[in-house]
Amino acid sequence: MKVVVAIDSLKGSLSSLEAGQAIKEGVQVVYPEADVVVRPLADGGEGTVEALAIGMGGEIVHVSVTGPLGEPVTAKYGILKADGTRPKTAIIEMSAAAGITLVPDEKRNPMHTTTFGVGELIKDAIDNGCRHFIVGIGGSATNDGGIGMLQALGYDFLDKNGAPVAYGGAGLQSIARIQAENVLPELKDCTFRVACDVTNPLCGPMGSSAIYGPQKGATPEMVKELDEALLHYAELSKETFDHADRLYPGTGAAGGMGFAFLTYTNAVLESGIKIVLEETGLEDEMKDADFVITGEGRLDSQTALGKAPIGVAHLAKKHDKKVLAFAGCLTPDAGVCNENGIDAFFPILRRVITVQEAMEKETARENMIRSVEQVFRLIKAVQ
Template identity: 40%
Template sequence: MKMLFASDSFKGSLSSEQTIGLLTKAAKEVFIDCETVGVPVADGGEGTVDAVVQAENGELISCMVQGPLMNEVEARYGIFGGDEAIIEMSAASGLTLVPERRRNPMNTTTFGTGQLILDALNRGYRKLTIAIGGSATNDGGMGCIRALGVRFLDKDGCELKGYGRDLIKVRDIDISGIDPRIKDCNIVVMCDVNNPLCGKDGATWTFGAQKGATPEIQEQLEKGMCNYRDVIKKCFDIDCDTIKGAGAAGGLGAALSVFLKGKMKPGIDTVLDLISFDDRLKGVDLVITGEGRTDWQSCFGKVMQGVGIRAKTKGIPVFGLCGSLGKNALDICDYGIASLMTTVNSPMAIEDAMGNAEGLYYEGAIRMFRFIKAGIEIGKKV
């Protein structure tokens, strides 16, 4: 029997790669002669670059960029396949880079994300995948695009720096200085939300509060974002409110689409395509996936859903080994997951579960494989 292990990380406790090692050890104990293979996966959020680099034997590149507050930070992105690069905007412009007391999207910028793109261009990479979750920003992507040569001008023709507070000041956009190498790029934007740029479901009102914006600040940012949208429409005849995902990452989705011609694509599908997941399913009899917590949200672009759907199309059963189960967890079974098991073996505090994650995961894997083995034995008698 051949098994494929493709689990998400358990945030704060186990990496995707660690789950592969533990599943392999447990499988070999229960099924002595089984064949096992594993591939790290992620859904476009934290850990995506690491997962793709590990799966594709790529390399991590480090460079110094300007963070969300224009302070210098060290950020990493991945290169693989000879001509491809994968970037997480959160590495340069993420919320975790801003101390909680200083979180205010009026004062943050995506400039550093643009610097990561620029570094990849300088190294000769033209196939770029950009994951845009976890941002600290609400600048409409101005900072990112400014780093690539576009100028956002105020009423006096002076260039704006591209903070959230600059949205209301934009009167014109000069793209004559955009890096000419952009036109040779194929850019995919990993985005799992469909929010427009403006309005009650837009960037500011949906995501602004979690980035530190008070209702008063949100009101100011929304006015600025509407102004920014209108200037883009005037200059380029593009209505960003009609672009699905334009409001992602504080409007970075709009900027990557309008100025870089990036194509929006769900995160998990992008990752599975990048790591040639369908090819890895050839000859596989069973797939094991999982995540830290499974609930109704797992059915909206998460790892288990993506893995389950791909395996189901090939008639391969999938089992989920998860840290815990929440509301409507069994909804995931509609997407190719045969059943779910948890790693916890008794009621316990989350701190205890995370502190003993490795041992609990291994024991949970043993229990799961024993159930699977019993099912196989029953099947032989039917």
């Protein structure tokens, strides 16, 4: 028997790989000789670096970079060794260097927060030999159109006096000239898969400033100013790069970071779960599997709206595989998951305990093992 496991983390309890290993142990209680393949699962957001780097035999790198407020922060990213299908790869979460959680509530102001540290992470990865990048751009504190990142990579955004513009959204309006003479030469050899699950354009009523600016500290006046500044930046960018398209879906993601990647680098914007599933080679493992197992901390109707377990299920159904899911808890509307590729799902709680007790790592691990064991005892009994 071959079982392929790709389960999302049970947040606050088990990581993706810890949950996967517990499932493997449960299966092998019943089928000791089973080939159980565990792959990391994430959706491009928080936890993607750990899930992919550790789950695929990579390493975690820590580096001091410029934080969103212009002060040093220690950020981490993952590196995967080159293999037959891809070059040496960096896995980066934008939030590690420019995340909103790095900015206290009273200091949130997208006029001043910068993405410069994200560019420094990319530069460090380039210096470490990476030429392929997986980048999650969720959770940002910024609305600078990505110019901070681009400045760190060598692009010059200059004002009318030839001086570099200021950090943050405030610098956008004063851009008079864009120069690429000092860009890192290696950047042209780099490819970026950017995890982007929003479709907002760069500017306008559905743009980054209007939709996401307020949660980053923007007042109504700031929103108007930032939107006009992004439009100015987009028009100047179009003069330098013919393919610049401020209306392209996702260009407004992360305060315009989607626009920066698409316009200034060799990048594509894609669904986070699609990137992870493809980069981990999960589909190849599924082709000869007897069962595919997925899940997450809480299975509900939101799961069916494109979250990681449904991504796994849809991939498995391409090859007509049976899909089982395990979750820390279920909601009454979780049945919709059965209509989206999950053949059967199971809660792992085995007795009445408090939420705090249920989330203890060893308790969750034991519950997962024993729940999986019983499901596979049933499978063995009816075969």
